[in-house]
Structure formats: C-alpha cells, structure tokens
Amino acid sequence: MDTSPYCDSGPLAPEGREAEVPAAGGPPFAECVLCREPTEYPESAKGATLCPVCEWQEAQRTACSG
Template sequence: MNDEHKAHAESGTYAECVLCREPTEYPASRKGITLCPVCEWQEAQRNACSG
C-alpha cells in the first residue's frame, strides 16, 4: 500500500471532482486536479479525439 492509499485509509474522505463536485477515487489530501471516474473518462475521450 503506497502513502496515498494509507492517507486515504486513515482519513476516509475523498477529494471532490473539480468539474462536477462528485466524490473521486482519490483521498482528499491528494494534491492537484482530481476528477471522478466519469469526468476522467470524458476528458480522455476529448483528448483522444482532438488529435
């Protein structure tokens, strides 16, 4: 288990998606932009098609 997963297991809180405010799979202590699985997938689709 890496440090990020340990921190999440201890706190039990999830970070909010920066686009839709839904809970993500990441701990609240994670730095940077966090996206929920749906927004992450949509963003990947936009990037794949912009090429």
Template structure:
C-alpha cells in the same frame, strides 16, 4: 503486526485511503472521487476522467 501496518492505507489504493480520510470532490462536477482529499493536483470522478480522456484522444 504486519497485517496492521498494511491495512492503514499505505498500500496505495485510493479506496482504502478513502475509508480513513475524507474523499476529494471532482473539480468539474463536484461528485465524490476515488481519491483522498490529500491527493495533490486536480481530482476527477471516474465519469469526468473518462470524458477528459475521450476529448484528448479525439483532439488531433
């Protein structure tokens, strides 16, 4: 029974939760993200996350 409890998306991985729940859209380009729709805050796809990190690192 322990395996069943761990496979319901409670492990914290966005990909596992995405299998049972709809995936959130990126707020910048509307591409699918690795986060479920229930994720709080602004969700970014991996490409936009990388670009935002580059901008933040070079802004100084």
C-alpha cells in the same frame, strides 16, 4: 438433458467464511473539480482530481483532439 446453469460461478466465499466486503465510507474523498462528485482519490491528493465519469470524458476529449 443438462439442467445446470450456463454460468455457474460456484460459491462466492470459501466454506465457513463470509465474503469480504470493503468497509463503507473510507477516507474522506476529494471532490471532482468539474461536477463536485466524490472521486476515488483522498482529500490529500494533489492536482485536479476528477471523478471516474469526468476522467473518462476528459480522456475521450484528449484522445480525439488531433
């Protein structure tokens, strides 16, 4: 009987190297114009910046409006 895990993904990083993790923080991010949460865009981004949640909700509203 096979006892190996079904989804064995193997090692996460090559031998002798640590997995590369993005640095915490990053550039100052713009606030969402609807909920004031941080977005994925830098503060220098022009236009109405939306967080991923509000961006998805806005896409749903515009897709369903006929």
